[in-house]
Amino acid sequence: MLRVTDCGLYCEAGDFFIDPWRPVARAVVTHAHSDHLVGGCDRYLTAARGVGVAKERLGQWADRVEGMAFGETRSINGVRVSLHPAGHILGSAQVRLEHRGEVWVASGDYKTDPDPTCDAWEPVRCHTFITESTFGLPIYRWPRPADVFAEVNAWWRANIAAGQVSLLFGYGLGKAQRLLAGLDASLGPILLHGAVDRMTTLYREAGVLLPDTSYATTARGAASGAMIIAPPSADGSTWAKKFGAQSTAFASGWMLVRGARRRRSVDRGFTLSDHVDWPQLLAAIDATGAERVLVTHGFTEPVVRWLRERGLAADVLATRYEGERDDPSETPATVPTDPITDTITDPITDPITDPPTTPADSLPTP
Amino acid sequence: MKAFGELFDAIDRTTATQGKVAALVSYFREATEADAAWAISFLIGRRPKRLIKSALLRQWAAEAAAIPDWLFEESYTQVGDLAETISLLVPEVVDASPDPSLQYWVEERLLPFNRMDAEQQRTALLSAWGTLAGSSRFVFNKLITGAFRVGVSDGLVVRALAQVSGVSRDAISHRLMGQWEPSADWYRRVMHPDTDDADWSRPYPFYLAYPLENELTTLGDAGDWQIEWKWDGIRAQLVRRNGKTLIWSRGEELLAGRFPEVEQTAEFLPDGTVLDGELVAWRDGAPLPFSELQRRINRKTIGKKLLADVPCALVVYDVLENGGIDLRTEPMHARRTTLDAVLSRLPIGGTLHPSPIIPAQNWTDVHAARSSAREMLAEGLMLKRKSSAYGVGRRSGDWWKWKVTPLTIDAVLVYAQAGHGRRAGLYTDYTFAVWDGDTLVPFAKAYSGLTDIEIKAVDRYVRQHTLERFGPVRTVTPGLVFELAFEGIQESNRHKSGIAVRFPRINRWRTDKQPADADSLTTIRAMLRAATVTS
Numbered sequence: 002m003l004r005v006t007d008c009g010l011y012c013e014a015g016d017f018f019i020d021p022w023r024p025v026a027r028a029v030v031t032h033a034h035s036d037h038l039v040g041g042c043d044r045y046l047t048a049a050r051g052v053g054v055a056k057e058r059l060g061q062w063a064d065r066v067e068g069m070a071f072g073e074t075r076s077i078n079g080v081r082v083s084l085h086p087a088g089h090i091l092g093s094a095q096v097r098l099e100h101r102g103e104v105w106v107a108s109g110d111y112k113t114d115p116d117p118t119c120d121a122w123e124p125v126r127c128h129t130f131i132t133e134s135t136f137g138l139p140i141y142r143w144p145r146p147a148d149v150f151a152e153v154n155a156w157w158r159a160n161i162a163a164g165q166v167s168l169l170f171g172y173g174l175g176k177a178q179r180l181l182a183g184l185d186a187s188l189g190p191i192l193l194h195g196a197v198d199r200m201t202t203l204y205r206e207a208g209v210l211l212p213d214t215s216y217a218t219t220a221r222g223a224a225s226g227a228m229i230i231a232p233p234s235a236d237g238s239t240w241a242k243k244f245g246a247q248s249t250a251f252a253s254g255w256m257l258v259r260g261a262r263r264r265r266s267v268d269r270g271f272t273l274s275d276h277v278d279w280p281q282l283l284a285a286i287d288a289t290g291a292e293r294v295l296v297t298h299g300f301t302e303p304v305v306r307w308l309r310e311r312g313l314a315a316d317v318l319a320t321r322y323e324g325e326r327d328d329p330s331e332t333p334a335t336v337p338t339d340p341i342t343d344t345i346t347d348p349i350t351d352p353i354t355d356p357p358t359t360p361a362d363s364l365p366t367p
Numbered sequence: 368m369k370a371f372g373e374l375f376d377a378i379d380r381t382t383a384t385q386g387k388v389a390a391l392v393s394y395f396r397e398a399t400e401a402d403a404a405w406a407i408s409f410l411i412g413r414r415p416k417r418l419i420k421s422a423l424l425r426q427w428a429a430e431a432a433a434i435p436d437w438l439f440e441e442s443y444t445q446v447g448d449l450a451e452t453i454s455l456l457v458p459e460v461v462d463a464s465p466d467p468s469l470q471y472w473v474e475e476r477l478l479p480f481n482r483m484d485a486e487q488q489r490t491a492l493l494s495a496w497g498t499l500a501g502s503s504r505f506v507f508n509k510l511i512t513g514a515f516r517v518g519v520s521d522g523l524v525v526r527a528l529a530q531v532s533g534v535s536r537d538a539i540s541h542r543l544m545g546q547w548e549p550s551a552d553w554y555r556r557v558m559h560p561d562t563d564d565a566d567w568s569r570p571y572p573f574y575l576a577y578p579l580e581n582e583l584t585t586l587g588d589a590g591d592w593q594i595e596w597k598w599d600g601i602r603a604q605l606v607r608r609n610g611k612t613l614i615w616s617r618g619e620e621l622l623a624g625r626f627p628e629v630e631q632t633a634e635f636l637p638d639g640t641v642l643d644g645e646l647v648a649w650r651d652g653a654p655l656p657f658s659e660l661q662r663r664i665n666r667k668t669i670g671k672k673l674l675a676d677v678p679c680a681l682v683v684y685d686v687l688e689n690g691g692i693d694l695r696t697e698p699m700h701a702r703r704t705t706l707d708a709v710l711s712r713l714p715i716g717g718t719l720h721p722s723p724i725i726p727a728q729n730w731t732d733v734h735a736a737r738s739s740a741r742e743m744l745a746e747g748l749m750l751k752r753k754s755s756a757y758g759v760g761r762r763s764g765d766w767w768k769w770k771v772t773p774l775t776i777d778a779v780l781v782y783a784q785a786g787h788g789r790r791a792g793l794y795t796d797y798t799f800a801v802w803d804g805d806t807l808v809p810f811a812k813a814y815s816g817l818t819d820i821e822i823k824a825v826d827r828y829v830r831q832h833t834l835e836r837f838g839p840v841r842t843v844t845p846g847l848v849f850e851l852a853f854e855g856i857q858e859s860n861r862h863k864s865g866i867a868v869r870f871p872r873i874n875r876w877r878t879d880k881q882p883a884d885a886d887s888l889t890t891i892r893a894m895l896r897a898a899t900v901t902s
Contacts, residue, residue: 139434140442140455257455259379260447260791264819266382303441310435 002080002098002105003131005320010107010131014100015080017046019107022321029082031109032093033058033174036323046075048084050120051092053203054174071120087111088122089275090175091204097125106289107131110322112274113281114146118178118209124288131318132286134299135276136254143254143278149271150183153250156269157188160248161226168241170267171252173232174200175275178211180230180252186212192220194231194240236267254278286313298322369466370394371406372502378517387519391527400551401470407528407557408549409510411521417513418480419488421449424512427489431496432456444839447791450508453496459504460497477510522760532558537572537759544619545569570604570615571641571687571695572759576749576766583730586750586767593699593753594725594733596745597768598682599657599855599869600647601664605629605681605719607636608691614646614681622646627669629681632717639691640709642683643757644722649680654744657869658857683710684722684749687757695757702757740771746854747771773852774868774894776886777877779807780847783829784840786814794829794841795822797873799851801864802887810864810891813851816873825876848880849873856895866891 003010009021009028017027024041031037033047033054040062047055049068056063069075071094074083084094089110098105106127113122153169160167171177173196181201184191191214193201198216205211217229224244235241236249249267254274256262262270277285286294286308295318296304308315377390391410395403408414429439439456446452476495480488492511499507509515525543529536542557545568586592602617612633614622624630626646636642648655648663659677663669686706687695694702703724710721725748727733733748740747747770755765778799786795796814800807817825825847832844852874859867866888877884 138442138445139432139438140446140452142455258446258791259451260787260789263379263789264793268380300441300445303438307438 002100002103002129003107005318010320012080012098015077015082015098017077017080019096020109020322027077029096030055031087031096031107032090034090034110034172036321037109046082048086048092048094050207051090051094053207054091054200057199057203058174085125086120086123088113088116088119091119091178091207091209093119095122095125097127103128105129105131106291108133108285110135110276111285112277113285114143114274114277116146116179116275117182118175118204118211122285124285126290128291129293129295130286130289130291131295131297132282132304133276133322134282134296134301134304136274136278137282137296137300137304139279141254141257141274141278142280143257143274144272146183146273149252149273153180153183153252153271154185154188156248156250156271157184157228161189163246163248165246165248166224166226166244167228168236168244168247168249169228169230169252170233170236170250171230171273172275173197176252176273177201177230177232178204178209179275180273181211181214182209184212184228189226189228190215190220190223192217192224192227192229194229194235196232197230236265283307368469368472368499368503368507370397371402371469372504372506374406375506375517376502378519382518384523387523388527388530391519391524392530395527395531399468399470400554401549402468404549404551404554404557405469405473407524407543407554409515410517410519410524411543412516413549414510414513414515415478418477418511419492421512423485423488424449424453424492427492428453428457431493432458444785445792447785447787448514450505450512450514453508454505457496459500464498466503472507473510477507480511528557532560534558534560540572540759541569544572545615546621567608568606568613570606570613570619571643571693571757573602573604573617573643574758574766575761576751576768577761577763579750579767579769583733589727589729589733591753592727592733593703593751594727594736595684595722595749595751596725596740596743597747597749597770598645598647598654598722599744599746600645600654600660600682603644603646603681604687605633605636605640605642605644605683607633607640607642608638610638612636625663625666625669626679626681628674628679628718632713632719635713635717636709636719637690639688641686641688642681642706642709642719643685643687644681644683644719646679646681648677649682649718649720650678654682656744656855656857658859658867678718680718680720682720682722685757698754698756699751700753737769737771741855744855745771771854773854773874774856775850775852775874776801776891776894777848777880777884778810778851779845779882779885780825780828780843780849781807781809781845782840782842783825790822793822794826797825797849799849799871800845801885801891803864807845807882808864808888810862810866810888811851811853811868811871813849813871813873816852817876821876845882848877848882848885850875850877856891858895864888864891866895 003012008018008023008025010019017029018025019029020031020037021028022039024039026043028042028045030045030047033051038055038058040059045066046069049070052066052068055066069084071084071086074081081099083097085097087093087095087109089112093109095106095108104127106125108131110133111122157167169180171180177197178201191212193214194217250269250271251265251267252271252273254272254276256270257272293314294308295316297318297320301317305315305317374390374394378387381387398406425439429436442456443449443452495507525536525540528539547553604615606613612630614626616622648660663677663679686702686709689705689709707721710719713719725736727736737748750767750769752765778801780797781800782798783794784796786793798809798812800809828847829841829843832846833841834844835842851871853868853871855869857867858865
């Protein structure tokens with residue numbers, strides 16, 4: 002029902018794409034991270050809860066976005082399409098397609114751990130399940146989020162005692178708000194980097210309850226003992242240095258492994274991911290009841306082999322999605338493009354400058 | 368054990384020197400003497416050798432984690448550290464049992480692996496994995512794999528011990544040299560306020576030079592400096608005391624029996640003599656290439672043929688002790704006079720040669736000497752202030768090493784392999800090729816020289832341009848060109864290209880070049896001829 006073309010995951014029967022990586026006429030979008038949301042399409046369909054962030058990301062194409070409630074069903078050229086929560090970020094959805102009795106689910110990015118800032122993932126029964134595999138190795142087993150937040154708050158408390166501000170880095174969309182929701186706001190002021198601030202406003206507008214915050218650049222004078230949340234690209238920037246004595250931390254699933262922690266050279270690494278870990282991935286696949294699994298971005302080969310050894314029909318689906326990258330904002334400028342295969346992925350851009358750039362700048366050039 | 372695991376975490380977590388020293392100080396203040404002794408031993412790199420065969424360790428870990436071997440290997444490739452992979456994969460049993468000491472874990476649980484057969488090892492290992500948790504378990508795994516390393520220099524450990532004991536740093540670092548067994552008793556001796564002790568076998572801490580990065584003229588008057596060749600061999604201290612000869616490498620490894628011809632000549636030295644120099648392969652008054660010396664390194668037993676093929680000598684540049692008296696605080700020029708006198712009393716035809724002093728009237732002469740260093744098979748020059756004492760460790764100001772400008776060629780990336788540790792999961796270990804006609808011949812491996820950002824960019828290239836995978840190695844579409852630098856070049860029948868280079872590293876990424884612009888074997892052979900003609 003779906004196949005990969007030059008432009009993305011294509012549903013021929015319905016003549017639309019899911020998360021295309023080039024501009025197309027009709028796009029069904031799982032969520033607003035830039036490896037899933039490309040500018041320049043004629044029409045976008047996404048979960049109603051995610052319309053705000055998607056519009057922010059799309060800028061000049063914002064008026065082409067249409068929302069659809071979770072569970073609602075629409076027919077696109079005879080293919081029945083519905084969206085179901087994926088638990089990844091605000092408004093993230095799995096796309097369920099039904100055509101001539103055959104059901105496919107494309108899950109985009111998802112997690113099953115609790116997260117108060119978005120609707121919880123729910124299993125959707127299907128024949129074919131398309132899953133990500135960002136953390137598809139058994140070394141990845143997440144600690145309980147509550148324990149991680151306890152660590153984050155303890156770190157903040159220790160920094161206050163040491164007269165330092167706390168600079169916590171995480172994706173501007175999704176991770177930052179989840180971190181925010183887990184902070185103990187009684188400890189001190191919480192400041193946000195511009196890129197985080199914009200998205201946080203949209204979260205609040207969508208009804209997500211978050212602690213009070215200030216815009217970091219204007220509230221710099223009140224930064225004593227503060228927790229500052231910023232995108233990873235702000236690490237080491239002059240913007241960050243201006244806050245004076247500080248301790249830095251990075252929140253990501255990658256921080257589970259010591260080598261990755263050391264490479265980032267932040268003071269602390271907190272293991273917090275918006276993707277499933279190994280046991281959750283296997284449990285999620287199991288819960289869909291799918292007889293066929295297509296594995297995309299991440300550790301595709303080991304996951305496929307594991308599933309096949311357990312009797313499932315599994316294959317690698319080669320897409321351009323990137324999941325959670327270790328270095329989400331550093332875009333190598335010097336990689337030469339390969340003229341034959343043209344396989345260089347579009348960089349995920351995370352707005353790094355403050356004051357913010359125009360949203361359109363943060364999208365890959367179509 | 369828990370305290371030592373926490374010390375490891377504390378050191379691992381901070382990059383600040385002060386924070387590391389503070390963590391060490393508080394550990395040594397709390398630890399028992401026996402625990403402290405083991406901790407020092409591990410922290411300064413005297414770790415036990417691998418106690419269990421890697422293949423068995425992996426097999427048992429995969430079993431304990433209930434995953435197939437291939438998945439264990441995939442995981443290991445991503446983590447880049449066997450001990451950590453095991454810690455992440457083998458389920459933890461949260462156990463409220465008491466926390467036995469580091470001494471107990473080392474002496475009763477770790478070292479006995481040496482005497483066990485495989486089945487006993489397996490049982491003991493699974494029991495240890497079931498008892499330890501968190502960083503204690505990780506540290507234990509690191510010790511088992513013989514790969515325990517932590518981000519402190521010996522200097523920081525010495526600093527912390529000095530702070531805890533009130534004994535001077537120099538005295539502490541001298542006490543950590545030579546041969547000793549970690550024990551409570553030994554720890555008391557290390558921390559003892561009476562510094563008039565001596566252990567006859569002990570070498571002195573090595574004094575190390577800094578690379579010269581500034582202009583020569585910043586060093587003042589050329590006449591204040593002693594100029595020598597920087598020999599390409601093994602730095603060593605020869606200790607002659609109690610009628611015995613001990614040769615210590617800079618890594619404080621005892622090289623007993625490895626250089627019998629040097630020990631032979633050393634027998635003629637009087638007791639109470641300590642010399643500092645470079646072990647080199649040496650024939651007819653001149654050094655042989657380092658690759659010749661390599662044939663002698665790592666050989667425990669040296670056969671007659673090898674002795675005849677690769678004769679070795681100690682090129683001596685300093686005397687640290689004479690007549691049993693520590694000369695290290697005397698100025699360089701005075702020590703040199705003593706050294707010449709000591710060596711002149713040796714029989715002719717021996718294997719202890721004074722490192723010649725290069726006559727230089729001014730800095731222009733020094734420049735000229737450096738440009739002829741390669742002909743001497745030297746790595747460059749050493750510049751030592753004539754008035755300098757023999758210090759401890761690497762201290763800036765009095766001793767400089769000034770290497771020759773490296774040779775460079777442009778080569779194409781053809782294979783990549785994931786790195787370890789800090790570079791785990793990233794393709795950082797590269798093989799480069801040059802043209803031989805219209806094919807690319809692998810020619811050198813290089814691991815260092817790129818920035819973190821460049822490494823990430825190359826990593827992406829590798830992932831997106833993989834042609835084939837052979838285990839952990841990927842072949843890639845030739846597309847990236849790098850300038851490689853290396854110190855020396857030689858013919859080799861062990862390398863496909865017929866050429867071996869010394870200390871290759873990446874000088875820079877030639878983003879301006881295409882594979883077709885890379886150098887060819889012909890160019891390299893010409894370099895080889897140039898090097899051979901001049902030497």
